[in-house]
Amino acid sequence: MRRIVSHIGLIFFSAVVLLPILWVLRTSLVPEHLSYSSQILPELTLDNYVALFTTKHFGNNYLNSILVAVGSVIVAMPLACTTGYAFARFRTSGRAGRFSVLATQMLPPVALALPTFMFYRTVGLTNSLPGLMLVYAALNLPFLTWILMGFFESVPSDLEGAAMTDGATAWGAFWRIVLPVAAPGIAAAAVLGFILSWNEFLFALILGGPRTATVPVALASLQTSNGVEIAKVSAGVSLAILPLMIASRFIQRYLVQGLSFGSVK
Amino acid sequence: MASIRLQTVSKAYGSDLYGVKDVDLTIEDGEFICFLGPSGCGKSTTLRMIAGLEDVTDGAIWIGDKDMTRAAPRDRNVAVVFQSYALYPHMSVRQNMEFGLKMRGVSLAQRNDRIDTVSEILGLGPYLDRKPAALSGGQRQRVALGRAMVREPDVFLMDEPLSNLDAKLRAEMRLELIKLHRRLGRTTIFVTHDQVEAMTMGDRICIMRDGHLVQVGKPLEVYANPVDTFVAQFLASPAMNLLDARLEKGLQDEEVVATALGHFPLSADQVSAYDAARGRKLLLGLRPEDIHEADAPGRVAFKAEIVAVEALGTENIVVFNVAGQEFTARLGRHFIPAIGSTVPLYGDPRQMHLFDAETTRAYPRPSSGPVSNKED
Ligand SMILES: Nc1ncnc2c1ncn2[C@@H]1O[C@H](COP(=O)(O)OP(=O)(O)OP(=O)(O)O)[C@@H](O)[C@H]1O
Ligand SMILES: [Mg+2]
Numbered sequence: 114m115r116r117i118v119s120h121i122g123l124i125f126f127s128a129v130v131l132l133p134i135l136w137v138l139r140t141s142l143v144p145e146h147l148s149y150s151s152q153i154l155p156e157l158t159l160d161n162y163v164a165l166f167t168t169k170h171f172g173n174n175y176l177n178s179i180l181v182a183v184g185s186v187i188v189a190m191p192l193a194c195t196t197g198y199a200f201a202r203f204r205t206s207g208r209a210g211r212f213s214v215l216a217t218q219m220l221p222p223v224a225l226a227l228p229t230f231m232f233y234r235t236v237g238l239t240n241s242l243p244g245l246m247l248v249y250a251a252l253n254l255p256f257l258t259w260i261l262m263g264f265f266e267s268v269p270s271d272l273e274g275a276a277m278t279d280g281a282t283a284w285g286a287f288w289r290i291v292l293p294v295a296a297p298g299i300a301a302a303a304v305l306g307f308i309l310s311w312n313e314f315l316f317a318l319i320l321g322g323p324r325t326a327t328v329p330v331a332l333a334s335l336q337t338s339n340g341v342e343i344a345k346v347s348a349g350v351s352l353a354i355l356p357l358m359i360a361s362r363f364i365q366r367y368l369v370q371g372l373s374f375g376s377v378k
Numbered sequence: 379m380a381s382i383r384l385q386t387v388s389k390a391y392g393s394d395l396y397g398v399k400d401v402d403l404t405i406e407d408g409e410f411i412c413f414l415g416p417s418g419c420g421k422s423t424t425l426r427m428i429a430g431l432e433d434v435t436d437g438a439i440w441i442g443d444k445d446m447t448r449a450a451p452r453d454r455n456v457a458v459v460f461q462s463y464a465l466y467p468h469m470s471v472r473q474n475m476e477f478g479l480k481m482r483g484v485s486l487a488q489r490n491d492r493i494d495t496v497s498e499i500l501g502l503g504p505y506l507d508r509k510p511a512a513l514s515g516g517q518r519q520r521v522a523l524g525r526a527m528v529r530e531p532d533v534f535l536m537d538e539p540l541s542n543l544d545a546k547l548r549a550e551m552r553l554e555l556i557k558l559h560r561r562l563g564r565t566t567i568f569v570t571h572d573q574v575e576a577m578t579m580g581d582r583i584c585i586m587r588d589g590h591l592v593q594v595g596k597p598l599e600v601y602a603n604p605v606d607t608f609v610a611q612f613l614a615s616p617a618m619n620l621l622d623a624r625l626e627k628g629l630q631d632e633e634v635v636a637t638a639l640g641h642f643p644l645s646a647d648q649v650s651a652y653d654a655a656r657g658r659k660l661l662l663g664l665r666p667e668d669i670h671e672a673d674a675p676g677r678v679a680f681k682a683e684i685v686a687v688e689a690l691g692t693e694n695i696v697v698f699n700v701a702g703q704e705f706t707a708r709l710g711r712h713f714i715p716a717i718g719s720t721v722p723l724y725g726d727p728r729q730m731h732l733f734d735a736e737t738t739r740a741y742p743r744p745s746s747g748p749v750s751n752k753e754d
Contacts, residue, residue, distance in 0.1 A: 269462060269464060271460045271462050271463075271464035272464050272466065274426070274429070274431040274451070274458065274460065274464060275458065275460060275464040275465075275466070275525075276466075276477070277430075277431065277450070277451040277452055278429055278430075278431070278451045278452065278454075278456055278457060278458045278478075279452075279457075279477050279478030279481055279525075279529070280452045280478055280481030280482045281452065281481055282450070282452065283450075285481070289477075290466055293468045294466070294467055294468055296468075
């Protein structure tokens with residue numbers, strides 16, 4: 114009986130979360146003039162997707178997003194790993210130091226966006242993909258560092274002791290033992306970094322231009338003065354969700370694995 | 379091959395908090411030394427400082443003829459068996475053992491050779507391709523030992539390497555480790571909680587308390603001449619009985635130690651040895667094995683009210699009460715008194731120890747004490 118009640122509850126909340134997404138998917142698959150009708154699936158068509166790619170350069174936007182998100186992860190992860198490890202192992206700057214890692218996250222993004230824009234304009238990085246990658250790497254770095262710090266702390270430090278007496282340098286112990294052991298956590302952090310960059314809108318809008326527009330920017334531009342092109346927006350959103358769904362599966366898989374299981378008593 | 383010398387080595391955590399304080403110790407090349415002490419006394423910390431895994435706050439550590447105080451762990455050629463095992467979880471048992479050999483550039487043929495030998499000794503053959511997660515606690519502990527053994531280092535540092543094995547395996551491994559030590563002759567520091575391990579394995583034992591080195595010596599020497607009540611009680615199980623005592627004149631004006639168990643007469647050499655104890659508040663120490671169920675010339679008789687009997691098969695550990703204080707005796711296996719009954723028991727005054735009640739330090743026993751040295 115209790116199980117039934119709890120299942121009903123779960124089904125209800127799942128529905129609250131899922132139905133809007135499913136409705137978006139539905140809207141993307143019916144012809145534009147039926148977008149607002151209340152029929153569930155009157156006609157099926159891929160026209161909205163085709164239009165998105167032919168009339169709106171959505172392919173470019175999608176590619177931009179992938180490049181920028183992947184690029185920012187590639188730039189941020191090595192820095193986040195080493196910084197997170199340093200904070201986890203060497204109590205150099207105390208609690209205040211660790212907490213200051215997150216301090217930049219406390220500012221509203223806008224407060225950072227405008228100075229960044231001025232700076233980028235001076236050095237000529239506006240309207241470029243590398244510029245966006247860099248800024249995303251910088252934005253995500255504190256958060257990724259914070260997460261990785263937690264993962265590295267859960268790796269028993271005796272493992273490095275063992276590696277170092279076995280003949281490894283401190284760096285060797287980090288590279289050959291700590292990183293592989295923390296790999297699930299690192300992968301999870303990388304996926305999180307990807308998602309953060311993938312969803313980012315404000316900086317992409319301010320620092321970018323038509324050539325560098327990412328998916329969120331492109332979707333926003335579909336809300337024109339002639340109204341919202343809801344069918345195309347729905348198609349775009351459906352496509353934008355796709356990598357997130359894949360990514361969240363990954364995160365789940367990595368996070369349920371214990372990090373150091375079997376190394377200690 | 380290497381001796382180890384610790385010169386007033388200290389480890390401080392914070393300004394006034396010491397994990398290890400002023401430890402002075404020289405360990406000979408090829409010696410097997412046991413560190414024994416209660417939990418938190420600094421055994422692991424000392425070991426880790428020797429391995430280079432913990433900064434030394436003060437003092438110096440020499441390995442061989444080199445000052446290694448600030449050397450990196452990998453330059454010390456020591457192998458550590460960690461209390462926590464610290465197996466590499468992403469590597470198989472074979473890879474765990476191979477790692478240190480690879481790092482030191484040992485050839486493939488030699489690597490396989492050593493791994494085969496060691497896994498044979500430790501019975502790890504069937505598990506070589508398993509990850510540590512798929513092993514039992516005892517198996518993991520053996521892998522940790524194996525990883526150190528294949529290295530054939532100058533120095534073995536073992537932190538309670540047998541603590542997680544069952545009694546039989548533990549006895550076997552004890553022998554294996556002693557054999558290994560005979561064969562390789564490597565300097566070995568062996569940390570343990572277990573008095574039996576400490577007594578039987580080490581050339582010397584080194585007893586620690588609260589970060590200090592309390593006593594170092596050959597096992598039987600320490601057993602015969604504990605420097606204070608702590609060592610006396612710690613080094614054996616069941617622990618030595620301690621009772622309030624005082625030097626007095628007996629009925630015939632002879633010297634006796636007056637205690638709740640009666641008057642313990644002093645022999646001539648004991649009288650001169652304990653001269654300094656006159657007039658002090660004392661503690662008399664009598665080991666459970668020096669209390670007997672049978673009388674013999676010179677033994678002191680007392681009436682014991684039996685409180686508990688632990689029949690171990692080979693012997694009986696008997697707890698008894700005299701004048702409101704509880705004592706323990708280790709008696710023959712055929713002597714099983716009824717609980718609650720009162721029986722005569724006999725203490726052996728020649729085996730007694732005398733401690734100062736205030737300082738807890740021992741008064742040195744007359745040299746004729748039952749010391750038998752292992753090697754010389
Ligand atoms: N990081 C630390 N900060 C403060 N005190 C510490 C720290 N690490 C260890 N200590 C203290 O140092 C002392 C010695 O610890 P150590 O691990 O050497 O004990 P041990 O003799 O190995 O004990 P056990 O038999 O339980 O393993 C302990 O009292 C411990 O609380
Ligand atoms: Mg310890």
